[in-house]
Amino acid sequence: MSTTNLRNVHSPGTLITRIHGVWYDLTPFLNKHPGGAKALSLVAGRDGTVLFESQHQFSSKSLMRSTLNQYRITDQKMINNLKTLEEIDSDTLGHNAEKVEDLFEWPEGGSEFAKELVTSVRNYFANEAKRRKMTMKEAIKATPMKKLELLLLCVPFMISFIYLLQASFISLFTFPIFTWLFIANVFHDASHYGFSSKPWINVGVSYLFPYFSSPSTWAVQHIVGHHSYPNIAHRDPDVAHTKDFRRDHPEMKWKNPHEFQANWLNLGIHWLMSITFGLCIANEYEAYFKGCLSYNDAVPVVPFSKMRLLAHLASRFFTAVVVLLWPFYVLQEANFITKLAFTIIPSFIFSFCFMVNTQINHLSPDTINKSKDWYVHQIITAQNFGEQSYLHYLFSGGLNMQAEHHLFPTVNHCHLRYIQPIVKELCIKHGIQYNMASGYIECVKKYMTHTKNMAKQVKSD
Numbered sequence: 001m002s003t004t005n006l007r008n009v010h011s012p013g014t015l016i017t018r019i020h021g022v023w024y025d026l027t028p029f030l031n032k033h034p035g036g037a038k039a040l041s042l043v044a045g046r047d048g049t050v051l052f053e054s055q056h057q058f059s060s061k062s063l064m065r066s067t068l069n070q071y072r073i074t075d076q077k078m079i080n081n082l083k084t085l086e087e088i089d090s091d092t093l094g095h096n097a098e099k100v101e102d103l104f105e106w107p108e109g110g111s112e113f114a115k116e117l118v119t120s121v122r123n124y125f126a127n128e129a130k131r132r133k134m135t136m137k138e139a140i141k142a143t144p145m146k147k148l149e150l151l152l153l154c155v156p157f158m159i160s161f162i163y164l165l166q167a168s169f170i171s172l173f174t175f176p177i178f179t180w181l182f183i184a185n186v187f188h189d190a191s192h193y194g195f196s197s198k199p200w201i202n203v204g205v206s207y208l209f210p211y212f213s214s215p216s217t218w219a220v221q222h223i224v225g226h227h228s229y230p231n232i233a234h235r236d237p238d239v240a241h242t243k244d245f246r247r248d249h250p251e252m253k254w255k256n257p258h259e260f261q262a263n264w265l266n267l268g269i270h271w272l273m274s275i276t277f278g279l280c281i282a283n284e285y286e287a288y289f290k291g292c293l294s295y296n297d298a299v300p301v302v303p304f305s306k307m308r309l310l311a312h313l314a315s316r317f318f319t320a321v322v323v324l325l326w327p328f329y330v331l332q333e334a335n336f337i338t339k340l341a342f343t344i345i346p347s348f349i350f351s352f353c354f355m356v357n358t359q360i361n362h363l364s365p366d367t368i369n370k371s372k373d374w375y376v377h378q379i380i381t382a383q384n385f386g387e388q389s390y391l392h393y394l395f396s397g398g399l400n401m402q403a404e405h406h407l408f409p410t411v412n413h414c415h416l417r418y419i420q421p422i423v424k425e426l427c428i429k430h431g432i433q434y435n436m437a438s439g440y441i442e443c444v445k446k447y448m449t450h451t452k453n454m455a456k457q458v459k460s461d
């Protein structure tokens with residue numbers, strides 16, 4: 001079977017996946033999945049083991065197992081024709097990526113550490129659910145307090161938006177910062193199904209902010225690639241962005257331009273332009289047009305149907321025109337320089353806020369180790385900072401508790417402050433490295449040290 005035909009096995013409309021080495025056809029389960037069709041569709045065509053394990057820590061193991069068993073593929077002829085998209089990509093991309101099925105070991109019931117961790121955190125939420133008279137599934141999502149906080153964050157966001165439309169100079173700076181604050185505190189959780197216990201609300205909220213990224217492309221990049229395989233070369237797309245200019249992982253090939261990556265000016269330009277030219281434009285090219293249907297050569301993309309692709313591209317084009325070019329048709333009386341300033345400055349500042357809050361908590365000299373235990377791996381590849389500070393929590397949208405977020409992605413970030421001491425204590429007990437920094441400044445310094453280390457030429461390259 002040729003590569004193209006193999007891609008067709010995983011064609012739009014079918015949902016075949018492999019979990020713990022066994023193939024399942026989950027197509028009939030798509031509209032029955034309690035977490036929603038959109039979430040389930042992420043395992044289509046790929047090895048779904050990590051997503052299956054990492055998204056259901058608060059669900060009954062026996063329910064999960066019995067659900068899967070109903071959809072097991074038994075036709076040996078069909079099984080012989082199946083390959084995951086990751087395998088197809090490894091064949092065509094020719095990089096040295098480890099096979100996804102070899103990355104982690106999943107002992108029955110979990111490792112001692114994983115068992116103790118999940119049980120302790122479940123107990124915490126079981127008590128919370130009892131106290132707040134609700135189900136555990138509801139107790140892990142945004143609390144009424146968090147929703148009130150979001151409403152309050154919405155006010156400066158709206159006010160600065162009105163000022164922006166009136167070409168107020170100060171709004172050039174306030175608008176992107178308030179937009180970041182609002183989006184960081186709601187979009188990210190929703191994209192992880194962590195805002196509401198109702199799947200349609202999570203999907204709806206993630207579509208409210210198309211500027212930031214297409215929710216579909218974001219899901220492939222972030223939920224499937226990054227969260228499953230953080231800081232694993234050739235599997236985590238986030239350590240493979242602009243790899244000709246930046247080297248973020250020791251296993252990525254060194255190239256001449258990397259020598260200059262630790263320069264503050266170089267870094268500043270990179271951070272200012274990442275959202276507009278990275279997430280909004282290059283992402284789309286990477287995912288759908290490069291020929292190999294693979295995001296950053298790291299996460300395979302399931303092909304869209306022709307109609308779906310058309311709708312996707314039309315919405316991305318519409319978003320780009322509205323978000324980037326609005327000053328040219330709204331600020332009719334302004335001169336060209338003003339229009340340009342209102343096009344560029346807000347998007348650059350927003351990009352900077354995004355980058356500072358998403359890079360420093362992943363890339364430091366301490367976060368490049370690996371573990372076969374998926375739970376341990378999530379902790380040692382995360383760099384927490386300012387855990388006790390409300391300002392750090394608010395400005396990062398809870399991303400300062402990166403280890404806890406990676407361990408329990410469906411939990412709203414408003415709870416992470418309370419489970420953080422549980423995680424830290426268990427890490428100390430089991431001798432697991434737990435990376436902490438006092439705040440943004442220490443974390444940026446660590447990030448810079450890592451960037452400098454990665455800039456050095458490697459002999460084998």
Ligand code: HEM
Binds near residue numbers: 033034052055060
């Ligand atoms: C691979 C096969 C999958 C199966 C068989 C499956 C099955 C299930 C079942 C039975 C539940 C209900 C659990 C309960 O009521 O306690 C559930 C809930 C859920 N699933 Fe899945 N699921 C799969 C994949 C996924 C994926 C890939 C995602 C996300 C990327 C996901 C996200 C969720 C979420 C968010 C919930 C609701 C629980 C919560 O909000 O925390 N599932 N799933």
